[in-house]
Amino acid sequence: MLDFSDTKLSMQKAVDHFKSEIAAIRTGRAVPALIENISCLAYGGASKLTVKELGTIASMDAQTLVIQPWDFSVIGEIRQGILAANVGLTPVIDNNLIRISVPGLTAERRNEYTKLLHQKMEQTRVSIRSIRSDKKKDIENLFNGKSISEDDKFGAEEELQRITDGFIANVDGLGEKKEKEINTI
Numbered sequence: 001m002l003d004f005s006d007t008k009l010s011m012q013k014a015v016d017h018f019k020s021e022i023a024a025i026r027t028g029r030a031v032p033a034l035i036e037n038i039s040c041l042a043y044g045g046a047s048k049l050t051v052k053e054l055g056t057i058a059s060m061d062a063q064t065l066v067i068q069p070w071d072f073s074v075i076g077e078i079r080q081g082i083l084a085a086n087v088g089l090t091p092v093i094d095n096n097l098i099r100i101s102v103p104g105l106t107a108e109r110r111n112e113y114t115k116l117l118h119q120k121m122e123q124t125r126v127s128i129r130s131i132r133s134d135k136k137k138d139i140e141n142l143f144n145g146k147s148i149s150e151d152d153k154f155g156a157e158e159e160l161q162r163i164t165d166g167f168i169a170n171v172d173g174l175g176e177k178k179e180k181e182i183n184t185i
Helices: 005-023 072-084 107-144 150-183
Strands: 039-042 047-050 055-061 064-069 091-094 097-101
Touching (some): 072 091, 072 097
Antiparallel strands (some): 055 064
16 A cells, blocks of 8 residues: 555645644734744844744733743844834833734724635645645556556545545634634624
8 A cells, every 4th residue: 555644744734834824814812923923133133033032922811912022132122023024013112021902803804814814725725736636646657657556546546535635624624713713803
């Protein structure tokens, strides 16, 4: 029987990438994923680090994020990095913390984010199908080279389709959950 572990691994990487992409889509709630990967020029521009590398990010409530830098000398640089990222959030320095108030979403913004989510879902499905197509070509080459029988070829193609369907169902489930979060007021 053929080994599908490399195919599963590639498809899982596509799903993991999708998860990280949709984590940054705003839902109207304050979640650390909104800002954790924003790059900041720290220590006078000597280092380019993400917010999560510079401090602890926490949600105080549904509308407020708080960043507590590990090194308080970079607090202004974190604020500038978030402002420069142009994500629609305004950080305010409060003693040794940065507070970010996350505004609620308008109906128009919810629709835009839903469209963006559907685009990312389709890109991930296409990526998974492309991986399936590559593996299917490998199976076809094995069959043409007389390395496997016709029964083995059809069995392998059925297994490949079952694996593909499982990963696409996973993407659809994640997308539906995120869409519900976006549209929850």
